[in-house]
Amino acid sequence: MLAPGAVIGIIGGGQLGRMSAMAAARLGYAVHVFTPEAFSPAAQVAAFSTVADYADQDALRRFASAVDVVTFEFENVPAESLALLESLRPVRPGAAVLAISQDRLLEKQFLNDAGVATAPWRAVHDEAGLAAAVAELGLPAVLKTTRLGYDGKGQQMLGEPGTGAFAALNPKPLVLEGFVDFATEISVMVARGADGAVVAYDAVENRHKHHILDLTLAPAPLPLELLEEAGAIARHIAEKLELVGLLGVEMFVTATGELLVNEIAPRPHNSGHWTLDACPCSQFEMHIRAVAGLPLPPATRHSDAVMKNLVGPEDMALWPNILATPGLIPHHYGKAEARAGRKMGHFTRLFPKGALPGEFGIENALTLS
Numbered sequence: 001m002l003a004p005g006a007v008i009g010i011i012g013g014g015q016l017g018r019m020s021a022m023a024a025a026r027l028g029y030a031v032h033v034f035t036p037e038a039f040s041p042a043a044q045v046a047a048f049s050t051v052a053d054y055a056d057q058d059a060l061r062r063f064a065s066a067v068d069v070v071t072f073e074f075e076n077v078p079a080e081s082l083a084l085l086e087s088l089r090p091v092r093p094g095a096a097v098l099a100i101s102q103d104r105l106l107e108k109q110f111l112n113d114a115g116v117a118t119a120p121w122r123a124v125h126d127e128a129g130l131a132a133a134v135a136e137l138g139l140p141a142v143l144k145t146t147r148l149g150y151d152g153k154g155q156q157m158l159g160e161p162g163t164g165a166f167a168a169l170n171p172k173p174l175v176l177e178g179f180v181d182f183a184t185e186i187s188v189m190v191a192r193g194a195d196g197a198v199v200a201y202d203a204v205e206n207r208h209k210h211h212i213l214d215l216t217l218a219p220a221p222l223p224l225e226l227l228e229e230a231g232a233i234a235r236h237i238a239e240k241l242e243l244v245g246l247l248g249v250e251m252f253v254t255a256t257g258e259l260l261v262n263e264i265a266p267r268p269h270n271s272g273h274w275t276l277d278a279c280p281c282s283q284f285e286m287h288i289r290a291v292a293g294l295p296l297p298p299a300t301r302h303s304d305a306v307m308k309n310l311v312g313p314e315d316m317a318l319w320p321n322i323l324a325t326p327g328l329i330p331h332h333y334g335k336a337e338a339r340a341g342r343k344m345g346h347f348t349r350l351f352p353k354g355a356l357p358g359e360f361g362i363e364n365a366l367t368l369s
């Protein structure tokens with residue numbers, strides 16, 4: 001158990017690191033952020049920061065010597081950098097968990113081996129492999145890079161054969177997934193402590209705009225047994241991974257009520273931001289608790305919530321209106337430049353527990369002054 005005053009190293013300088021650092025400060029820890037970006041969202045609220053490339057071995061060595069434990073808010077750290085950090089300090093979650101989440105092929109193989117259902121998939125190494133995979137899975141299908149994809153980048157819908165999609169997507173290899181005609185997308189944030197205790201927040205519904213998360217409804221308006229099944233799947237994955245830390249598990253709910261896991265992310269997750277305002281212990285505090293070896297409290301919520309992402313200049317133009325609208329809880333990430341598609345902040349509106357409104361009520365609740 002890390003004592004107050006200890007230093008938690010966070011790799012990555014974005015909003016997930018920022019909100020983790022704020023949670024760490026409340027528990028009496030100092031945070032040291034490692035990121036290539038100067039004056040990053042996380043560094044703005046951290047006690048210490050290193051601005052260096054993720055592959056800079058000297059900077060990583062100095063960073064490790066200055067912290068008590070290392071964690072991540074960004075997964076795509078080079079494997080050699082991870083290995084170096086792990087040789088010097090405890091890294092939570094560990095390199096093995098990160099390796100799985102960095103690679104869609106390893107991820108799907110791991111999930112299926114653990115008995116977790118996913119969309120049907122095939123590894124695609126060349127054009128002939130794509131043709132064979134299409135013959136097996138049928139069309140439509142989704143062709144994705146196995147590494148470095150996010151927010152819908154690095155993937156292409158395949159409606160017909162021979163579209164040049166194989167050549168267009170990099171890096172190789174790719175993975176072809178059968179198209180899931182899903183009813184909704186949900187996610188569960190799950191944490192596992194150093195003592196093996198596992199807690200999971202309620203499953204939430206996620207709605208996307210242009211492939212970027214737009215709204216999260218907490219809890220997901222679905223039958224209780226489906227929410228419980230989603231929680232059980234997330235716990236099972238955390239246990240199988242022997243995770244120490246926090247994990248976001250994204251799932252599709254099919255029209256027949258089947259749950260298929262799409263993706264796992266061993267870090268705080270955009271679809272868990274609602275927990276900052278609707279839970280006694282947010283996903284960020286849970287993350288820091290797991291990393292620091294503290295006991296994990298139950299992942300209960302005291303309120304229902306709708307979280308709305310603020311993306312790009314259009315949404316940030318509404319910031320004054322958001323501040324002027326009673327009942328909205330604003331979160332700004334401190335990014336200077338509102339580029340298109342960039343996550344700049346979010347806001348949450350709370351409802352009494354069990355009183356999440358329907359579509360009309362949600363639309364009303366998001367209307368700005």
Ligand code: AMP
Nearest residue numbers: 119142150151152177178179180262263
């Ligand atoms: P991902 O990068 O895997 O998180 O995918 C981004 C988004 O693309 C998902 O949130 C879905 O809306 C959609 N998507 C991804 N994979 C599939 C699939 N196999 N079938 C249908 N939609 C998908």
